[in-house]
Amino acid sequence: MVEVLSPSTVSVDRRERTAAYSRLPSLGLYVLVDPQRRWLEVAQLRDGHATWQVFGPEGVVPTRYGVLGVDDLYDAVETAATTA
Numbered sequence: 001m002v003e004v005l006s007p008s009t010v011s012v013d014r015r016e017r018t019a020a021y022s023r024l025p026s027l028g029l030y031v032l033v034d035p036q037r038r039w040l041e042v043a044q045l046r047d048g049h050a051t052w053q054v055f056g057p058e059g060v061v062p063t064r065y066g067v068l069g070v071d072d073l074y075d076a077v078e079t080a081a082t083t084a
Contacts, residue, residue, distance in 0.1 A: 002031040
């Protein structure tokens with residue numbers, strides 16, 4: 001799950017949604033995209049708990065489906081925002 005943070009919901013995204021998502025057995029990764037800074041907050045979800053890591057520019061997030069490049073994700077978010 002990838003979610004772009006909004007200033008009005010940032011505390012809900014980090015606290016309440018993480019707690020809710022961590023209870024979903026099929027969801028292993030929760031990615032928060034900060035639109036103000038070029039970094040990702042990534043939660044590995046396992047057994048109802050979240051372990052957080054931060055990845056900055058040029059970082060690469062390993063997932064069970066392959067790798068997710070921080071810059072690639074930001075480029076996609078910026079493209080979507082300008083074409084919406």
